[in-house]
Amino acid sequence: xxxxxxAPASLALILFLLGLAALLARRNLVFVLxxxxxxxxxxxxxxxxxxxxxxxxxxxxxxxxxxxxxxxELAVGLILLLRLRGxxxxxxxxxxxxxxxxx
Amino acid sequence: MIFWxxxxxxxxxxxxxxxGKNPVHALLWFVISLLAMAVVFFELGAAFAAALEVIVYAxxxxxxxxxxxxxxxxDKAAALREESWTKGPVWLLxxxxxxxxxxxxxxxxxxxxxxxxxxxxxxxxxxxxxxFSTDFLxxxxxxxxxxxxxVAAFHLAREAQK
Numbered sequence: 001x002x003x004x005x006x007a008p009a010s011l012a013l014i015l016f017l018l019g020l021a022a023l024l025a026r027r028n029l030v031f032v033l034x035x036x037x038x039x040x041x042x043x044x045x046x047x048x049x050x051x052x053x054x055x056x057x058x059x060x061x062x063x064x065x066x067x068x069x070x071x072x073e074l075a076v077g078l079i080l081l082l083r084l085r086g087x088x089x090x091x092x093x094x095x096x097x098x099x100x101x102x103x
Numbered sequence: 104m105i106f107w108x109x110x111x112x113x114x115x116x117x118x119x120x121x122x123g124k125n126p127v128h129a130l131l132w133f134v135i136s137l138l139a140m141a142v143v144f145f146e147l148g149a150a151f152a153a154a155l156e157v158i159v160y161a162x163x164x165x166x167x168x169x170x171x172x173x174x175x176x177x178d179k180a181a182a183l184r185e186e187s188w189t190k191g192p193v194w195l196l197x198x199x200x201x202x203x204x205x206x207x208x209x210x211x212x213x214x215x216x217x218x219x220x221x222x223x224x225x226x227x228x229x230x231x232x233x234x235f236s237t238d239f240l241x242x243x244x245x246x247x248x249x250x251x252x253x254v255a256a257f258h259l260a261r262e263a264q265k
Contacts, residue, residue: 002148003106004219009212011110011143015117017205022121024197027188030126030172034133037164038117041140044152052147055223057230060152061238067159068245072252074164078171079259085175092188 008049016042029081029091033074040070106146113139124185126172130165137161148224151231 019038026032044066051059081091088095116136123129137160144153234242 002222002224003104003146005217005222006212006219007106007110008143008147010209011113013205013208013212014114017201018114018117018121020204021194021197021201024201025189025194026121028126028185030168030175031121031123031129034129034168035121037160038121038133038136041137041160045140045143048144048147048149048152049222051225052149052222053217053220055225057225057233058238060149060225060230061234061241063149063152064155064234065241065245067155068248071159071164072248074167075252075256076259078167079256082171082174083259091175091181092184 002052005049005053008045008052012042012046012049015039015045027092027094029084029093032093033077033081036077037070037074040066040073106143109139109142109146112136113143122189124182124189126175126177127169130168130172134161134165137165148222150224151227 016039019035019042023032023035023039026035044063047059047062047066049059051057051062084096085091113136116132116139120129120132120136123132137156141153141156141161144150144156
């Protein structure tokens with residue numbers, strides 16, 4: 001009834017790589033944060049696949065931890081995005097590489 | 104066997120989402136991807152995780168995203184800038200290197216000694232019992248993490264008003 005562990009692990013691999021490629025390629029910080037969410041979601045899928053493979057609840061417990069992490073990370077990340085937009089009037093992640101006030 | 108259609112849907116919609124130009128459209132594609140992932144979780148016997156995926160990810164996290172994108176009030180100039188940021192060559196190196204990583208990981212996964220055996224569904228009751236008995240420290244750590252995120256977000260947002 002349930003698929004073997006390779007199928008969800010492959011799906012997690014593909015989704016993680018999609019998120020990683022987008023994280024490296026995109027400059028718009030909205031898409032960068034979305035890529036991080038995709039990668040965290042793929043990690044959660046791998047935890048669930050592992051929990052299914054061994055039939056233990058630990059996988060889902062770790063998924064809940066990943067969910068918490070994603071929520072906390074996103075709240076702080078979005079506030080930082082708004083602050084960057086207010087200060088540099090752009091969403092370009094490359095605009096904030098100088099780590100000082102004057103450009 | 105609804106696993107494969109849902110997996111295909113998740114991959115395709117995620118690819119559309121990360122290559123999109125309009126943030127709102129990309130986030131809506133991302134919602135479809137998350138719902139497909141919830142179907143995948145359900146199919147893997149993790150009903151509780153599937154419900155959390157719909158409620159927390161699609162329901163709360165993406166809506167938070169959409170609120171922030173609305174506050175950004177993006178215009179035509181932003182769309183044009185986005186067009187210039189995502190032209191072809193930009194994708195060359197990231198896709199190449201992540202492709203190499205993917206081949207390495209897939210090769211490793213295919214050559215692992217872990218035998219493929221059908222998994223077992225884990226019911227929500229088992230998750231709850233484990234979470235609130237032996238793994239209770241994880242619950243406390245999660246609450247601390249959320250509190251830290253709340254305090255940090257509040258602090259940063261307050262400074263913005265000054």
